Amino acid sequence: xxxxxxxxxxxxxxxxxxxxxxxxxxxxxxxxxxxxxxxxxxxxxxxxxxxxxxxxxxxxxxxxxxxxxxxxxxxxxxxxxxxxxxxxxxxxxxxxxxxxxxxxxxxxxxxxxxxxxxxxxxxxxxxxxxxxxxxxxxxxxxxxxxxxxxxxxxxxxxxxxxxxxxxxxxxxxxxxxxxxxxxxxxxxxxxxxxxxxxxxxxxx
Numbered sequence: 010x011x012x013x014x015x016x017x018x019x020x021x022x023x024x025x026x027x028x029x030x031x032x033x034x035x036x037x038x039x040x041x042x043x044x045x046x047x048x049x050x051x052x053x054x055x056x057x058x059x060x061x062x063x064x065x066x067x068x069x070x071x072x073x074x075x076x077x078x079x080x081x082x083x084x085x086x087x088x089x090x091x092x093x094x095x096x097x098x099x100x101x102x103x104x105x106x107x108x109x110x111x112x113x114x115x116x117x118x119x120x121x122x123x124x125x126x127x128x129x130x131x132x133x134x135x136x137x138x139x140x141x142x143x144x145x146x147x148x149x150x151x152x153x154x155x156x157x158x159x160x161x162x163x164x165x166x167x168x169x170x171x172x173x174x175x176x177x178x179x180x181x182x183x184x185x186x187x188x189x190x191x192x193x194x195x196x197x198x199x200x201x202x203x204x205x206x207x208x209x210x211x212x213x
Contacts (some may be wrong), residue, residue, distance in 0.1 A: 043098045053087040082117045091131045103128030135181035146172040
């Protein structure tokens with residue numbers, strides 16, 4: 010159940026309405042908008058709902074959810090669990106096979122980015138750009154204007170090397186990478202220094 014002050018989280022909602030394509034104990038993700046509205050969606054669903062009150066999920070089934078919850082927006086492709094709210098209050102959400110949708114929470118209109126990619130995780134970097142997961146590993150996206158550019162660490166790796174995970178440090182000075190280095194046939198950790206734009210291999 011969404012906590013009053015918590016911005017995001019997960020709900021497990023039991024359901025037995027298999028005819029409508031929902032599984033029992035299906036996991037749903039929620040995000041709280043700056044205006045207090047709570048958005049709810051599940052993996053592989055095209056619709057994002059507005060959870061108005063907790064009564065809407067009691068005795069849940071896919072049928073009564075669709076009947077009682079307002080639809081915030083409907084996308085052209087199924088969503089994944091990658092989603093976030095940026096500083097402007099806009100929703101960024103990954104899809105399976107259709108890239109990223111940046112949805113205005115004021116107009117519900119959207120911009121599509123990195124088309125034809127499946128996006129399964131997001132990492133916000135210190136400069137307010139977005140790394141959009143291993144399927145878009147060589148690119149970062151500007152959160153303010155949705156412009157796509159090459160990731161700053163990409164010059165240190167060969168095209169066949171695959172960045173599998175990216176983490177930003179709390180002090181915003183470093184970015185940590187886990188890279189599948191083909192020449193070494195292993196996963197290697199790196200620390201990228203934001204200010205100096207230097208990179209070093211971690212002793213792991």
